[in-house]
Amino acid sequence: MTHDPVLPGWSISAGAAVRYDIVFADDVFDTVNGSLAALSVAAYPATTRRFVVVDANVDRLHGARLRAYLDHHGISDDPFVLETSEETKTLDTVVRVADALDAHGVDRRQPVLAIGGGVLLDVVGLTASLYRRGTPYLRVPTTVVGLVDAGVGAKTGVNHGGHKNLFGAYHPPVAALLDRRLLATLDRRHVVNGLAEILKIALIRDRDLFELIAARGGALVDERLQGDDDLEVLTRAVGGMLDELRDNLWEKRLARLVDYGHSISPALEMKALPALLHGEAVAVDMALSTVVAARRGLLEPRDRDRVLDVLRAVGLPLTHEALDSDLLRAGLAATTRHRGGRQRMPLPTGIGSARFCDDVTEGELAVAAKELGDYR
Numbered sequence: 001m002t003h004d005p006v007l008p009g010w011s012i013s014a015g016a017a018v019r020y021d022i023v024f025a026d027d028v029f030d031t032v033n034g035s036l037a038a039l040s041v042a043a044y045p046a047t048t049r050r051f052v053v054v055d056a057n058v059d060r061l062h063g064a065r066l067r068a069y070l071d072h073h074g075i076s077d078d079p080f081v082l083e084t085s086e087e088t089k090t091l092d093t094v095v096r097v098a099d100a101l102d103a104h105g106v107d108r109r110q111p112v113l114a115i116g117g118g119v120l121l122d123v124v125g126l127t128a129s130l131y132r133r134g135t136p137y138l139r140v141p142t143t144v145v146g147l148v149d150a151g152v153g154a155k156t157g158v159n160h161g162g163h164k165n166l167f168g169a170y171h172p173p174v175a176a177l178l179d180r181r182l183l184a185t186l187d188r189r190h191v192v193n194g195l196a197e198i199l200k201i202a203l204i205r206d207r208d209l210f211e212l213i214a215a216r217g218g219a220l221v222d223e224r225l226q227g228d229d230d231l232e233v234l235t236r237a238v239g240g241m242l243d244e245l246r247d248n249l250w251e252k253r254l255a256r257l258v259d260y261g262h263s264i265s266p267a268l269e270m271k272a273l274p275a276l277l278h279g280e281a282v283a284v285d286m287a288l289s290t291v292v293a294a295r296r297g298l299l300e301p302r303d304r305d306r307v308l309d310v311l312r313a314v315g316l317p318l319t320h321e322a323l324d325s326d327l328l329r330a331g332l333a334a335t336t337r338h339r340g341g342r343q344r345m346p347l348p349t350g351i352g353s354a355r356f357c358d359d360v361t362e363g364e365l366a367v368a369a370k371e372l373g374d375y376r
C-alpha cells in the first residue's frame, strides 16, 4: 500500500481467531442429558436464558421433549417455531427472525439456539451474522444434510432472484451438537437426500466410506442411519467435510473439492423448485460429472458404473427433465462467475479422488445428460 507522502494514510490488518466445537451426542433433548445446556452455558455463562428457533416439523415431532428440556434447564419457555422451505429461505424470513430476536430483547452476546435442517440453520445463521453485526449462535442439526454439511461449516445464506445462496455470510457457530437419534423421524426421501452429501465426501476423498455405503445400501435408509455401522458413516462424512473445510473456512481458495456435485446443481435445483431437493440436484450433478470424467478417460468405466449403481441403489436420481441445454449453459456460466471467473469444476479421477477442470463444455454435459437418460 502506498500513501501520498503529504497526506496521512493508514493500513489496518487484523485476524480473528475462530474456534468452535462439533460434538456428537445421543438424545440431546432428554432432560438428563446435559450436553446442550452445558455447551450453551459455556458459550455465555452470564445467563441460561436463550432465544431458541426450532423448525416447525421438528417442533411437531420433538416439541414436547424439547420444551421439557428447555424448561428444565432454564433456557426458554417459548421457542420460536419457524416453518421452513427452500422457497422461503429468503431475506424476508431473516428479517422475521431478526424481528423476533429484537422483540425478545436478545443482547449481542447471548447465543441463539438454532434447531432444524439446513434451511433453518442457513436462515438463523445469517440472521445471527446480521443482528447487531454478529451474534453468537449454536446449531443442533436435525436432518442428514444439516448433520453432515450445513451444521458443521462456517457458511450461512439465503436464496434470492432465482439464485441459490446469493446472500450469505461466513459466520461459524459457537458449537454444533450432532444427535443422530433426531434423524429417526425423517421421511425416507430426506434421508436419501442427505446421502447425496455423504456420497459427495466419499467420492472426493474416502473410498472406504463409499464401500460402507455400498454395503449398507437401502438398509441405511430403512434404518434412518440408526444402525451400529451407520455412526461410522456419519463420523467419516463429518470428519471428511471438516478436513476439507478447516484450512479454507473463509473460502479464500475457490478450488474446493466440496463443490463436487454443486456446479450445475444450483441452477437445476432452483429451476426445478420445489420438485428437486438439494441433495437430489447434487446427485444429478455428481452423475453428470461422473459420466463426463469417464468420457474424458479420467475415470475407469467400471468405477463410473459403480458410482451410478450406488447412487441409484440408495434411491437418488441420476437425471431430471429440467436438464436441457439452456440450463446446462446457464449453469456452467453461473458456476464460472461464482468461482471467480474459472470453472474449477471437480471431476472424479477414481472413487475417492478428484481433480479440478476449467474446460468442461456445454456439449460434453449435454452428451453426458443424454447418456444418463439412456442409462435408466
Ligand SMILES: NC(=O)c1ccc[n+]([C@@H]2O[C@H](COP(=O)([O-])OP(=O)(O)OC[C@H]3O[C@@H](n4cnc5c(N)ncnc54)[C@H](O)[C@@H]3O)[C@@H](O)[C@H]2O)c1
Pocket: 055, 056, 057, 058, 061, 084, 085, 086, 089, 116, 117, 118, 119, 120, 122, 142, 143, 144, 145, 146, 149, 150, 151, 153, 154, 155, 156, 157, 182, 183, 184, 185, 186, 187, 190, 193, 278
Ligand atoms: N450452509 C451450508 O454450508 C450448507 C451446506 C449444505 C446444504 N445447505 C443448505 O441446506 C438446505 C437443505 O437442508 P435440508 O435438506 O436439511 O432441508 P430442510 O431444512 O428443508 O429440511 C428438510 C425437511 O425435513 C424436516 N425436518 C427437519 N428435521 C426433521 C426431523 N428430525 N424429523 C422429521 N422432519 C424433519 C424439515 O421441516 C423439512 O421439511 C439447502 O438450502 C442447502 O442449500 C447449506
Ligand SMILES: O=C(CO)[C@@H](O)[C@H](O)[C@H](O)[C@H](O)COP(=O)(O)O
Pocket: 149, 155, 164, 165, 197, 258, 259, 260, 262, 338
Ligand atoms: O450446498 C452446500 C452449501 O450450500 C455445500 O454442500 C457445498 O459443499 C458447498 O458449500 C457449495 O458447493 C459451495 O457453494 P457456495 O457457497 O460457493 O455457493
Ligand SMILES: [Co+2]
Pocket: 149, 197, 262, 278, 282
Ligand atoms: Co450441498
